[in-house]
Amino acid sequence: MSAVDQPAPFNLLRWFAWLSPLVIALIALANAWLISRFLNDHLFQREASISRDFVQNILLSDESLAYLARTDDVALRQRFHEAIVNMSNMPDVLRANVFAADRTILWSSNPELIGKRFADNDELEEAMRGELVVHAGRIARDARQKREHEGLDPSVQFFVETYIPLVSPAGREVLGVVELYKAPLALSEAIREGQKQVGLAALASALALYLSLFWLIQRADRTIKQQHARLLDAETLAVIGELTAAVAHNIRNPLASIRSSAELSLEMPADDCSEQARDIIREVDRISGRITELLRLSSQEVLGRERIDLAGVLQRCVIENQSAFKERGTPLLFECRSSQSWIAADPALLQQAFLSLLSNAAEAMRQGGTCRIILEDAAPKQISVVVADSGCGIKAESMGQVLRPFYTTKPQGLGLGLPFAKRIVERFGGSLTLDSVPGDGTRVRLLFPRA
Numbered sequence: 453m454s455a456v457d458q459p460a461p462f463n464l465l466r467w468f469a470w471l472s473p474l475v476i477a478l479i480a481l482a483n484a485w486l487i488s489r490f491l492n493d494h495l496f497q498r499e500a501s502i503s504r505d506f507v508q509n510i511l512l513s514d515e516s517l518a519y520l521a522r523t524d525d526v527a528l529r530q531r532f533h534e535a536i537v538n539m540s541n542m543p544d545v546l547r548a549n550v551f552a553a554d555r556t557i558l559w560s561s562n563p564e565l566i567g568k569r570f571a572d573n574d575e576l577e578e579a580m581r582g583e584l585v586v587h588a589g590r591i592a593r594d595a596r597q598k599r600e601h602e603g604l605d606p607s608v609q610f611f612v613e614t615y616i617p618l619v620s621p622a623g624r625e626v627l628g629v630v631e632l633y634k635a636p637l638a639l640s641e642a643i644r645e646g647q648k649q650v651g652l653a654a655l656a657s658a659l660a661l662y663l664s665l666f667w668l669i670q671r672a673d674r675t676i677k678q679q680h681a682r683l684l685d686a687e688t689l690a691v692i693g694e695l696t697a698a699v700a701h702n703i704r705n706p707l708a709s710i711r712s713s714a715e716l717s718l719e720m721p722a723d724d725c726s727e728q729a730r731d732i733i734r735e736v737d738r739i740s741g742r743i744t745e746l747l748r749l750s751s752q753e754v755l756g757r758e759r760i761d762l763a764g765v766l767q768r769c770v771i772e773n774q775s776a777f778k779e780r781g782t783p784l785l786f787e788c789r790s791s792q793s794w795i796a797a798d799p800a801l802l803q804q805a806f807l808s809l810l811s812n813a814a815e816a817m818r819q820g821g822t823c824r825i826i827l828e829d830a831a832p833k834q835i836s837v838v839v840a841d842s843g844c845g846i847k848a849e850s851m852g853q854v855l856r857p858f859y860t861t862k863p864q865g866l867g868l869g870l871p872f873a874k875r876i877v878e879r880f881g882g883s884l885t886l887d888s889v890p891g892d893g894t895r896v897r898l899l900f901p902r903a
Contacts (some may be wrong), residue, residue: 465673472669473662480658484650491646492610496588499639500614504584507616507630510535517618520552520627533559536630546611547633551576553626579615579629587613591635609640703739711736757880759903760802762793762835763827769806770825773814781819784810789828793835796903797880805873809839809896812869816843816894830899837898846888854886870896 511517516535519528540548540561550559555576556569570576575585591611616630714732770786777784813823821842830836846854857871873896874884881901888894 464676465670468666468669472665476658476662476665480654484654487650487654488647491650492588492643495639495643495646496586496610496612499588499612499634499636500584500586500616503614503632503634504616507539507632508618510539511618512621517621517627520558520618521620523552523558539630539632544634544636544638545632546635547631549631551629551631553580553628555580558628575613575615576629576631579617580626582617582619582626584617585615610643611635612639707736707740757796757798759794759796760799762795762802762837762900763788763790765799765803766806766825766827766837769803769810773807773810777814777823780814780817782814782817782821782823784823784825786825787827789826790835792902793827794903795835795880795900797900801876802880805876806837806839808869808873813839813841813843813894816845817841818843821893833902835900835902837900839896839898840893842893845890845892845894846886847890851886851888855884873898 516532519532714729717729826838
């Protein structure tokens with residue numbers, strides 16, 4: 453498969469950033485609608501229950517409820533009508549009807565309905581079986597043209613139509629039904645305030661959920677990328693290990709023979725080939741050193757640790773490299789600003805890491821430059837080492853690659869110096885970071901936990 457045919461990598465953070473707000477918003481809207489509907493139904497049912505208790509108690513207290521059983525009693529009819537008229541004049545009541553047991557309207561706020569019989573009213577039939585029937589909803593804009601809505605407060609948005617069964621004092625028989633059609637102002641305000649609170653709560657919870665999930669996904673995405681980079685490094689190191697194991701034996705034996713021959717030539721006075729022999733020995737040692745670096749870099753074994761003085765290790769590195777820097781005309785300076793620099797590490801490997809960094813710094817600088825090693829306290833439990841040179845720096849396009857094995861901008865380099873140092877520092881619990889400006893040098897900062 454060509455590079456053009458390969459699918460683009462899945463961007464977890466980008467997909468979450470646009471898809472999750474849509475899903476969370478839909479869930480929040482659905483929850484807000486369900487909660488609002490539940491609250492509305494509860495409020496409507498509560499309103500109907502209060503109306504039922506009020507009507508039943510009024511008719512029982514003045515004993516006018518018996519009129520539904522004895523409609524020919526003039527005195528009872530008078531008391532019943534007075535009670536119903538008072539109820540129909542209550543605030544928020546727009547219409548009131550009283551049905552007898554045979555579904556005939558005995559009294560109505562609309563006199564034209566008195567005496568009519570309604571046998572096909574499902575709500576009425578349910579109320580006749582002793583159930584409190586509530587039919588509620590929002591008053592539509594065109595519904596305000598109805599006669600019972602004339603002069604209604606504009607803030608009233610909901611209606612409640614309640615069928616109240618009138619039960620005999622013994623509670624065994626439904627004598628009739630009172631229908632109340634109400635547009636309660638207080639209920640409308642309560643519903644409107646409830647919807648507002650539910651909406652704000654849904655918005656706040658959706659925002660909090662999105663932000664918390666975004667933070668988690670962002671961390672997960674960063675962790676996945678880091679793990680992916682480590683996996684690539686591990687695969688690279690595995691290849692290095694296999695390659696090194698395969699060629700180290702076959703290369704070192706001939707190198708040993710070449711070096712021995714060069715040493716013997718130095719002892720033979722017949723022909724003066726000392727300079728050539730020293731060159732051979734130097735190059736053999738250089739190749740052997742590269743093989744050693746490959747072996748150490750690819751090693752997965754647990755490194756031994758001991759409590760060492762980091763300042764002492766750095767001092768030895770400076771002494772060993774002082775002459776090489778002087779030959780280039782670039783002084784090597786060491787500044788120790790910490791009185792306690794104990795860490796847990798392998799001194800030989802740690803020294804090799806610093807030597808790799810100093811070798812890179814020496815090659816990057818021209819005559820007249822300066823390389824500084826600064827040892828200082830970074831935190832109560834950390835110590836910092838900065839290797840700063842005034843060399844050519846690292847180009848911006850190379851900054852993301854220089855810590856990967858085998859990436860190099862040098863014609864004769866292997867690209868193992870910085871990766872080797874980084875791997876050693878990390879295996880001792882530290883970290884290595886780069887800060888470089890092209891033409892203005894490079895700063896390598898290493899952090900170690902104190903021992």
